[in-house]
Every structure is written in structure tokens, then in C-alpha cells.
Amino acid sequence: MDRELALEIVRVTEAAAIASAQWLGRGEKIEADDAATTAMRTMFDSVSCRGTVVIGEGEKDEAPMLYIGEEVGSGNGPEVDIAVDPLEGTNIVASGRANAMAVIAAADRGTLLHAPDMYMEKMVVGPKAAGLIRIDDPIEKTIDIVAKMTNKRVRDVTVIIQDRERHQHLVDRIRSKGARVKLFGDGDVGASIATALPQTGIDLFVGTGGAPEGVLSAAAIKALGGDMQARLAPRREDELQRCRDMGIQNTDTPLTLGDLVKGDDAIFAATGVSSGEMLEGVRFLGGDWTETDSIVMRAKTRTVRYIKAHHHLEHKPHLVMEED
Numbered sequence: 369m370d371r372e373l374a375l376e377i378v379r380v381t382e383a384a385a386i387a388s389a390q391w392l393g394r395g396e397k398i399e400a401d402d403a404a405t406t407a408m409r410t411m412f413d414s415v416s417c418r419g420t421v422v423i424g425e426g427e428k429d430e431a432p433m434l435y436i437g438e439e440v441g442s443g444n445g446p447e448v449d450i451a452v453d454p455l456e457g458t459n460i461v462a463s464g465r466a467n468a469m470a471v472i473a474a475a476d477r478g479t480l481l482h483a484p485d486m487y488m489e490k491m492v493v494g495p496k497a498a499g500l501i502r503i504d505d506p507i508e509k510t511i512d513i514v515a516k517m518t519n520k521r522v523r524d525v526t527v528i529i530q531d532r533e534r535h536q537h538l539v540d541r542i543r544s545k546g547a548r549v550k551l552f553g554d555g556d557v558g559a560s561i562a563t564a565l566p567q568t569g570i571d572l573f574v575g576t577g578g579a580p581e582g583v584l585s586a587a588a589i590k591a592l593g594g595d596m597q598a599r600l601a602p603r604r605e606d607e608l609q610r611c612r613d614m615g616i617q618n619t620d621t622p623l624t625l626g627d628l629v630k631g632d633d634a635i636f637a638a639t640g641v642s643s644g645e646m647l648e649g650v651r652f653l654g655g656d657w658t659e660t661d662s663i664v665m666r667a668k669t670r671t672v673r674y675i676k677a678h679h680h681l682e683h684k685p686h687l688v689m690e691e692d
Contacts, residue, residue: 384470385639389650393464404454416445423451467644473587488579498595564594586628588636591665
């Protein structure tokens with residue numbers, strides 16, 4: 369992939385974040401998601417690539433844009449798989465809480481797992497424990513491995529896990545082991561990436577969440593040198609058939625980071641919508657000035673860029689802001 373693509377893609381996440389941020393705390397998650405999706409799709413027309421959406425807003429008959437199989441980009445440049453979540457955290461934005469983001473991953477054509485919209489078990493660690501985790505290992509063993517590789521006492525290891533009833537048995541075992549638990553509500557892309565960013569203090573991510581979000585996270589984890597294992601968790605026959613259609617006959621088989629994102633290159637970009645541990649949210653500075661905070665990374669070079677940008681909305685015709 370062209371290295372310039374990374375900076376072009378972050379312009380797309382910026383547009384989606386700005387468009388959805390105006391709905392922060394207003395209780396309208398559908399409107400917030402629609403605003404992000406429309407802005408992201410419009411901005412994609414200016415990106416120099418021949419992209420195909422492999423993870424998006426749904427099937428063609430379910431989503432008017434950014435649907436699976438849609439061609440995006442200018443039509444010039446590299447052929448790439450595109451995974452998007454225009455607003456990762458619709459409920460977060462509706463309620464005005466932290467850690468909502470606009471997210472895109474891109475990789476060479478045919479290298480992103482075309483994950484169906486179903487549950488996926490996930491385990492993520494940062495670079496120090498890369499290559500040592502196994503999703504089938506008892507959580508207690510994994511905590512010991514992470515503690516050893518990060519040079520921490522078990523009681524200082526922090527495990528982040530989504531606050532859901534399905535995870536209570538894991539929470540109980542983590543606490544019995546003596547490690548620390550950090551619960552989060554929505555937005556597991558940001559939570560899993562936190563394991564590979566030392567400033568967050570997060571050491572291990574475990575739990576069951578969306579499979580599309582798992583692939584988006586995997587692109588970032590690959591760029592950061594971390595590690596991830598996952599397993600699709602179909603609950604119905606139609607979901608099992610989707611797995612078979614993907615060539616996955618045995619859903620009990622763990623998926624490695626290399627299964628989720630093949631090859632040696634991937635790009636991940638995210639722009640904060642509401643402030644969180646990884647990114648600041650969109651700030652409306654008065655008049656037509658807006659500030660965004662983004663991260664963009666590339667697996668091939670392990671380059672991570674934090675980008676703070678000021679935008680003058682009068683000169684952003686692709687962003688249709690709500691009238692007062």
C-alpha cells in the first residue's frame with residue numbers, strides 16, 4: 369500500500385467524527401450514526417484507492433452506504449480491503465459518555481477476514497506478551513504470563529473487560545487470581561487497543577464482543593506489535609452457515625492475528641468523537657472552528673502518528689452541520 373494512504377484515511381475518520389459529535393449527549397444514536405456514515409462515505413470519494421468494503425454497516429439491502437461489497441475511493445491507487453465503523457459507540461454518543469470513535473482499517477485486497485456480524489471471543493495483549501497467549505488457556509495462566517512479561521506483580525496487572533453479565537464468570541476468576549479489573553460499557557475497539565499503548569496502563573483484554581470490531585482491532589494490534597487470538601461464536605444456524613461460507617468449517621478453531629489480518633501491512637485510523645483514554649473528543653471552539661484528535665498507524669513500518677487538527681467548517685462543504 370502507498371504510505372500516503374494512511375494520511376488520506378485519517379481525513380475520512382475526521383469527517384465522520386465531526387459530523388457525529390454534534391449529536392453528543394442528545395439521546396439520538398441513529399441520527400449520530402447516520403451523520404457519521406454519510407460524512408465518511410462522502411469523504412471516501414477523495415481517497416486515492418480502489419477499496420472494497422468488507423466490514424461495514426451491513427449487507428447491501430440493510431445499509432444505503434458503506435455496505436459490504438461497496439466500492440469506495442477515487443478509483444485510482446492500490447486495491448484494498450476496507451473495514452469501517454463510522455461511529456464506534458453509538459450508545460456512548462447518545463448518552464454523552466467517553467470513548468466513542470470513528471474507525472477505519474485498510475489492508476491489501478484479500479487480507480482482512482470478512483468477519484460476519486456475530487459474536488467473537490477475543491484476547492489481546494501488548495508487545496511484551498506477544499506470541500505467548502492462547503485463547504484456550506485458563507485466564508489465570510494468561511495473567512501469570514502477562515505479569516511475567518511486563519515485569520509486574522499479579523496484583524498490578526490490569527485486565528479490561530466489557531461490563532456484561534456474560535463476562536461475570538471471568539470477572540470473578542480474575543479477581544480471585546488477584547489481578548485488577550477495569551470494566552467498560554461500549555466500544556471494545558478502543559479497549560482492546562489500549563493493551564498495546566503503554567500510557568493506558570491496560571495489560572490484557574478478554575471477552576466476547578462483535579466480530580467486525582475484532583478485525584478492526586486486529587489491524588491496530590498488528591501495527592502496534594501486540595498479539596490477539598479470537599474465535600467466532602455463532603449462536604444460530606444461519607451464523608454457522610456464514611462461517612462455512614467464509615471457509616471456516618470448525619468454529620472451535622482459534623483465529624490468530626495472522627488469520628484476522630493476513631500479510632505484513634495494514635493501516636488503522638481513528639478519530640475521537642468523545643474524549644477517552646486514547647483520544648480526545650471533537651471540540652467545537654466557537655464560530656466555525658473545530659478541533660479533532662486522531663491516531664493513525666501502519667503495520668509495515670510500525671509508525672504511529674497522533675494528529676491534532678483544526679478545521680474551519682465553512683471550508684468543509686462535505687460536512688453538512690445541523691442548522692440552529
